[in-house]
Amino acid sequence: MASTTGRPAILVARKVFPEVVDHLRAHFDVDLNDTDDVLSPQQLAQRLQGKVGVLTTGSERVDAALLTANPQLKIVANIAVGYNNFDMAAINAAGVLATNTPDVLTETTADFGFALLMATARRLTESEHFLRAGLWNRWSLDMFAGAEVHGSTLGILGMGRIGQAIARRGAHGFGMKVIYHNRSRLDAALEADCKACYVDKAELLREADHLMLVLPYSPEVHHTVGAAEIAQMKRTATLINIARGGIVDDAALAVALREKRIAAAGLDVFEGEPKVHPDLLTVPNVVLSPHIASATMGTRMAMAMLAADNVIAYLTQGKALTPLNPDVTSA
Numbered sequence: 001m002a003s004t005t006g007r008p009a010i011l012v013a014r015k016v017f018p019e020v021v022d023h024l025r026a027h028f029d030v031d032l033n034d035t036d037d038v039l040s041p042q043q044l045a046q047r048l049q050g051k052v053g054v055l056t057t058g059s060e061r062v063d064a065a066l067l068t069a070n071p072q073l074k075i076v077a078n079i080a081v082g083y084n085n086f087d088m089a090a091i092n093a094a095g096v097l098a099t100n101t102p103d104v105l106t107e108t109t110a111d112f113g114f115a116l117l118m119a120t121a122r123r124l125t126e127s128e129h130f131l132r133a134g135l136w137n138r139w140s141l142d143m144f145a146g147a148e149v150h151g152s153t154l155g156i157l158g159m160g161r162i163g164q165a166i167a168r169r170g171a172h173g174f175g176m177k178v179i180y181h182n183r184s185r186l187d188a189a190l191e192a193d194c195k196a197c198y199v200d201k202a203e204l205l206r207e208a209d210h211l212m213l214v215l216p217y218s219p220e221v222h223h224t225v226g227a228a229e230i231a232q233m234k235r236t237a238t239l240i241n242i243a244r245g246g247i248v249d250d251a252a253l254a255v256a257l258r259e260k261r262i263a264a265a266g267l268d269v270f271e272g273e274p275k276v277h278p279d280l281l282t283v284p285n286v287v288l289s290p291h292i293a294s295a296t297m298g299t300r301m302a303m304a305m306l307a308a309d310n311v312i313a314y315l316t317q318g319k320a321l322t323p324l325n326p327d328v329t330s331a
C-alpha cells in the first residue's frame with residue numbers, strides 16, 4: 001500500500017513498542033504488522049509495495065527476490081546486531097542501505113551469556129525440574145554437583161564486542177583464565193583490558209572448561225562445532241551458544257550430551273529456530289532458552305529505537321547512524 005498522505009511510507013515487519021511506532025509516525029506513514037506473525041517471503045514482498053523503508057528482525061529474509069519485487073526500497077533496518085538474514089550482495093547490488101543495531105545490546109547479551117554459563121555449569125534448570133517434579137526428598141553431598149566457574153578456563157570463539165564483554169566478566173568478575181580464538185587477533189591493549197590470551201582453535205577446544213560461542217553466522221562457519229570438535233573438548237567441559245543457530249551441529253551435540261562426551265550445554269539459539277531439534281528436548285544436561293540473550297526491556301527498546309533512528313536519519317538526512325554498507329547513498 002503506497003502512502004496516502006504524501007509522506008514516505010515504511011513497513012515495520014514485526015510488532016515493536018508503541019514509543020517506536022510513534023517516533024516513526026512523526027516522519028512517515030507507518031504500516032505496522034501488529035499481529036506479530038512472521039510474514040512469508042511472498043507476504044513481505046507484497047506488504048512492502050510502495051514502501052521506501054522497512055524495520056526487520058532476524059525472522060525476515062531480505063534477498064534478491066524481495067528487492068527485485070520492491071525496487072522503490074531504500075533502507076532495510078535490522079533490529080539485531082546479527083544480519084545473516086540479509087543477503088548483503090543482493091542489497092548492495094540493489095543500492096539499498098542496510099543497518100543493524102551494534103553496541104546497544106553488548107553488555108546485556110554478555111550478561112545473558114554468563115547467566116547461561118552459570119546455569120549450565122551449576123545444573124540450575126535440571127535441578128529445578130527435579131525439585132518441581134517432587135523428587136527432592138533428601139539432601140546429599142554430591143546432589144547436582146556441577147562444574148566450577150570461578151578460576152576455571154573460559155574459552156571464547158568470536159571476539160567481537162560481545163565476546164570482549166564476556167571476557168571482561170570472566171577475567172575481572174570470576175577470576176577465570178580467558179583464552180580466545182577469532183578471525184583476527186585483538187590488539188595488545190584490548191587483549192590486556194580483556195585479560196584474554198589468543199590461541200588457535202585446537203587449543204581453544206582442548207583447554208576450555210567452558211566454551212562460549214559468540215561469532216557471527218555466515219555459511220563458512222556452518223557447523224563450526226560438530227562431532228569432531230566436541231571430541232576434542234574436555235569431557236567435563238560445557239558449551240554455550242549465544243551466537244546463531246547453525247554454528248553448532250545440534251544433532252551431533254544432542255548425541256554428545258547423551259553420551260556425556262561433554263558435561264553440559266547451554267543454548268539460546270538453534271538450527272531452524274523456533275524449531276528445536278527434538279533430541280535436545282530429551283537430554284537432561286542442556287539448558288535451553290528461546291533466543292533471549294538481548295531481551296531486557298531497556299535493550300530491546302534501544303535496539304528498536306536505533307533501527308527507527310537509522311530509517312529516520314537516512315530518509316530525512318541521507319546518513320544512517322549504524323550503516324552496514326555506508327557507501328550506498330541513494331536516499
Ligand code: 8YV
Pocket residue numbers: 056057058059079080081082083105293294
Ligand atoms: C535479536 C540477536 O533480538 O541482535 C542479534 O543479532 O540475535 C538478538 O539480539 C534477534 O536477532 C531478533 O532480531
